[in-house]
Amino acid sequence: MYIRQVIILDDVEEKIWRKHHVRDFEVKEVFKNRPHIEFREKGEVAEGEDLYSAWRRTHAGRYxxxxxxxxxxxxxxxxxxxxxxxxxxxFYAKKKH
Structure with missing residues (x-):
């Protein structure tokens, strides 16, 4: 899957920091390092704009x-x-090999 740009809206950036202590640069790092991407569910707002998850270990060692x-x-x-x-x-350990 090709990702042209990672978009993090301000309210989402604040939420993931407040709830999960994840910074925006860590999110972007996940996409720079060829993550495992998995389909989650079909989009409800626009057909073809589906929900996915990206899995990756960061340079700092966070999964x-x-x-x-x-x-x-x-x-x-x-x-x-x-x-x-x-x-x-x-699951990630099995998929990355």
């Missing part, structure tokens, strides 16, 4: 999962980001 809408413009509109839980980390 992050980022939820985003893949827009028609090839942009990733970020909805949320957080640390992977134990089960997700095991």
């Amino acid at each position: 992050l999962i980022v939820f985003f809408i893949h827009k028609f413009t090839q942009d990733a509109l970020i909805l949320s980001a957080r640390d992977m839980n134990k089960t997700e980390r095991k």
Whole structure:
């Protein structure tokens, strides 16, 4: 999947920092390092703009999962980001190899 640009709206940036202590540069880092991308569900607002998750370990060693809408413009509109839980980390370890 091609991602032209990562878009993080101000309110989303504030929410992911407040709730999950994830910074915007960490979210962008996930997309720069060829993440594992997984389809989550079909879009409800615009057909073809579906929900995905991107999974990746950051340079600092954090295992992050980022939820985003893949827009028609090839942009990733970020909805949320957080640390992977134990089960997700095991899944990610299997998928990356």
